Amino acid sequence: MVGVFGPRQSEVKLGFTDTGRLNCEVRYTSFAAARASKAEQGQAEAAAAQALSQALEASAQLERFPKAVFDVSAMVLEAGGADAAVLVTAASAALADAGVELHDLVSAVQVVKCGGQLLLDPSLEEGGAAEGSLLLAAMASTGEVTHMEVRGRWGDGELREGLELALGGCGQLRGAVREALLAGMEERAGGA
Amino acid sequence: MASTSTTATVADDVEAEAFKRLYPEQFFDRFLGEGVRPDGRPLGRARAVTIGAGAITSADGSALVKVGRTSVLAGVRLELIRPDETTPGQGQLALNVELAPFSSPDYRPGRSATDAVSGVVEKLQAALLSGKDTVLLNTLCVAEGKAAWKAQLDVYVLDADGCVTDAVLLASIAALRNTRLPLVRNTKEGNYVPARRAEEGAAGLVEGCPRSVGLGRCPLALTCCLYKQHVLVDPTADEERLAECAVTVVVDQGGRLQGVYKAGGKVLADAATLLKCTEAARLRHKELSGLLEQSLQMGAEAAAER
Numbered sequence: 001m002v003g004v005f006g007p008r009q010s011e012v013k014l015g016f017t018d019t020g021r022l023n024c025e026v027r028y029t030s031f032a033a034a035r036a037s038k039a040e041q042g043q044a045e046a047a048a049a050q051a052l053s054q055a056l057e058a059s060a061q062l063e064r065f066p067k068a069v070f071d072v073s074a075m076v077l078e079a080g081g082a083d084a085a086v087l088v089t090a091a092s093a094a095l096a097d098a099g100v101e102l103h104d105l106v107s108a109v110q111v112v113k114c115g116g117q118l119l120l121d122p123s124l125e126e127g128g129a130a131e132g133s134l135l136l137a138a139m140a141s142t143g144e145v146t147h148m149e150v151r152g153r154w155g156d157g158e159l160r161e162g163l164e165l166a167l168g169g170c171g172q173l174r175g176a177v178r179e180a181l182l183a184g185m186e187e188r189a190g191g192a
Numbered sequence: 193m194a195s196t197s198t199t200a201t202v203a204d205d206v207e208a209e210a211f212k213r214l215y216p217e218q219f220f221d222r223f224l225g226e227g228v229r230p231d232g233r234p235l236g237r238a239r240a241v242t243i244g245a246g247a248i249t250s251a252d253g254s255a256l257v258k259v260g261r262t263s264v265l266a267g268v269r270l271e272l273i274r275p276d277e278t279t280p281g282q283g284q285l286a287l288n289v290e291l292a293p294f295s296s297p298d299y300r301p302g303r304s305a306t307d308a309v310s311g312v313v314e315k316l317q318a319a320l321l322s323g324k325d326t327v328l329l330n331t332l333c334v335a336e337g338k339a340a341w342k343a344q345l346d347v348y349v350l351d352a353d354g355c356v357t358d359a360v361l362l363a364s365i366a367a368l369r370n371t372r373l374p375l376v377r378n379t380k381e382g383n384y385v386p387a388r389r390a391e392e393g394a395a396g397l398v399e400g401c402p403r404s405v406g407l408g409r410c411p412l413a414l415t416c417c418l419y420k421q422h423v424l425v426d427p428t429a430d431e432e433r434l435a436e437c438a439v440t441v442v443v444d445q446g447g448r449l450q451g452v453y454k455a456g457g458k459v460l461a462d463a464a465t466l467l468k469c470t471e472a473a474r475l476r477h478k479e480l481s482g483l484l485e486q487s488l489q490m491g492a493e494a495a496a497e498r
Contacts, residue, residue, distance in 0.1 A: 025293065030346045031251035031267035073293035075348065077265060078248045 022060060024053040025073045026087060033079040033124075048076075048084055055088045055108060055137035055147035061101040070100060081124040082110035088137045088147070093177045097184065104139035105177055106146055109169035111136070111162045113152065118162050120169050134159075136166040140174040143167065220434055224422055231260075231428065238414065238426035238476055243362070243483055245370040245491030252343075253371025253405075255487075257363040260428065261353040266363035268345050268371045268405075272384055275333065275340040283332020283340035285321065289313045289347045289360055296352040296429070311455070312357050316347070318451055319361055319411045319442050320368075326450075327368065331406030334376045334398055339384035341373055343405065354428040357440055358413045365412065366484055368405045370491050376401045409444040411451075412480050414473035416441075418461055425472050439466065441473035445481060 026048040028041055052074065060070070072091050076083055088108035096102055112122040112130035119126055127133065132152025138145045154162065212219045212230075223230050233239070239260030247256035251267035258264075275282060289312050320327050332341040345367065347360050376398045377387040387397060417427040417435035424431055432438060439461060442451035449470065454461055461469075 027292070029248075029265070029267060029348055030288075030344065031248060031254065031269045033250060071293070075292050075294075075350070077348075078250050080250070 022053050022056055022062070023069050023071045024049045024056070024091070025071070026052060026076065027074070028076045028079065031078075032076045048074075048087060051084055051135075051147065051149070052087055052091055055106060056091055056095065058144075058146040059092065059102050059104060059106045059139055060095060061103060064101055070095070070098075079124065081122050081127045084108070084135055084149075085110040085121070085137070089173055089177060093181060096177075096181055104141050104144075105174050106137050106139055107170045107173035107177060108135065108137035108147070109166050109173060110134065111166045111169075113154065113158065113162070118158070118165055120165055134162050134166060136163065136170065138167060138170045140167070140171040216430075216434055220419075220431075224419070229424065229431070235422055236425050236472065238472075238479075239428075241362070241480060241483055243366055243487035245366050245484075245487045246495055251367075252373075253367045253369075255363045255366030255370055255491075257359050257366065259355055259359045259362075259426070261351055262349075262355055262359045263351040264347060264349050264356070264359040264363040266345065266347045266360070266367035268343050268367050270371070270373065270386075271342045271344065272334070272339055272376065272386060273342045275337060279329075280337035281333050282329040284342040285327055285329065285332070286342065286344045287313060287316055287320065287347075287364075288345070289316060289349065291349045291352065294351075295349050312360050315357050315413070315440065315442070315451065315453060316360055316364060319413070320364065323450075325408040326411060326444075328406035328408050331402050331404075332373075334384060334401045335378075339376065339398075341402075343368070343371065352429060354430075354432050355415045355426055358415055358426070361411065361413045361442070362480060362484070365407070365410060366487065368407060369484075369488055371405050372495070373401070373403050373405070375403075409450070410481060410484075411442050411444050412473075412477045413440055413442045413451075414469070414476040415439065416469045416472060418465065423465060423468055423472075426476075437461070439469045441469050443470070443473045443477050445477065447474045447477070 026045050028045055030041075052072070056072070072095065074087055074091055076087070085108040088106055092102070092106040096105055109121055110127070111134045112119050112127055113132040114122070114126055114130045119130075122130065122133075130152070132150070132154050134151075134154070135147070135149040136145060137147040150159070220230070224235070228234060242258045244256040246254060247265065248254035248267050252270045253268035254266060256263065256265050273284065276284070332343065334340055345364055347364060349356055349360065375387040376384050378384055378398055384398070415426065416439050417424040417431055418437050418439065419431070419435040424435065427435060427438070437454060440451075440453040441449070444450050452466065452470070454466075
């Protein structure tokens with residue numbers, strides 16, 4: 001689940017900026033994943049928040065909101081694989097739902113390499129067993145990539161194949177998010 | 193002609209919205225004068241409830257509860273511990289309630305999310321752990337003095353639209369009852385470890401270890417708001433904000449009172465009002481416990497299929 005607040009005024013101590021900022025925060029529920037310690041969970045949260053802000057920054061028209069901050073807060077209820085990708089997609093949808101002007105919706109997918117095969121949107125077990133993983137966040141209508149993380153060993157051909165697979169996934173996902181947003185708007189218009 | 197009528201309704205909508213913002217009390221009074229509330233309910237009706245037991249598969253027990261728009265997710269995580277020396281025959285239950293940042297428009301970043309719900313934790317603690325006959329901690333014991341379960345119950349408030357306490361308590365009870373304790377194996381070294389599913393029936397299993405969390409009672413809560421001379425059952429966040437005071441009543445399955453909370457406020461409640469709240473809470477308990485059983489059954493069936 002993701003919520004967006006703002007714009008609100010930036011804190012003075014952070015200095016002046018003539019563009020807006022995204023302030024991302026990610027929390028995992030304590031039972032979301034089997035984790036050893038609180039510290040480990042804190043690290044995962046910080047890493048996820050950083051990836052989230054990097055993936056979203058380029059998509060929001062932040063130059064329209066000088067001195068403002070948007071708070072994006074996400075909570076992972078259950079981690080069932082490809083969390084980072086789902087976080088980005090959900091946060092982008094929440095930003096759009098909040099009426100923040102975006103260049104385009106960002107959708108993200110994860111592709112893992114498992115025994116020579118490429119798997120789109122892996123489950124937790126598949127993700128754990130993978131030899132390499134690729135996280136791609138893209139604005140699908142223009143085909144522009146906002147954030148990409150590749151881990152493990154990838155050959156040239158494999159990487160290209162993985163990228164194509166991921167971009168296709170992003171495109172599909174963007175359609176679904178768009179439809180959901182439209183349905184949400186219609187529902188609200190009908191309810192009012 | 194059609195176009196003029198639509199613009200008229202749009203203007204009406206805007207005006208109603210503005211009226212609500214500027215004069216919330218008058219806005220509210222107009223509804224109450226007619227005997228209804230802004231969301232269309234009569235004063236005495238509680239909101240619809242959905243309970244999803246076993247909503248999170250990675251937790252040992254969980255439940256997602258919605259009361260109107262208020263949504264609460266509770267999850268239980270189990271851990272084998274050596275019981276405390278003062279209580280060798282008991283397990284432990286740790287409670288924690290957290291407010292998700294996006295749950296309420298009142299939330300401000302920087303403020304600790306736990307401050308706003310500290311009252312809820314207190315009530316939950318009192319409902320589940322005081323009196324020692326609600327959650328039976330001795331049913332969490334595996335081997336006296338050697339091994340016991342520690343249940344970490346974390347409750348996350350995802351959307352706070354009034355009556356958070358009621359939803360938190362309901363979700364906690366549902367999650368605890370949804371919890372299945374795994375079998376425990378005694379290793380050659382004398383350590384107690386949870387047995388994996390494949391090892392069921394293998395050697396070294398501890399005899400007669402508990403399989404579920406024992407609950408002696410089933411406390412559930414209902415909050416009513418006192419607003420002027422009216423009693424509003426199960427208020428939304430807007431109504432809670434307007435009303436001067438709220439009364440939360442906790443009753444168990446026999447209709448016995450387990451807690452009454454009236455947190456100050458300008459309005460004084462007389463005995464008749466409190467009785468009315470109690471009666472409403474008893475009715476609500478009947479309604480909720482039916483739903484709870486149904487949902488637990490469905491959750492158990494879904495778990496058996498996996």
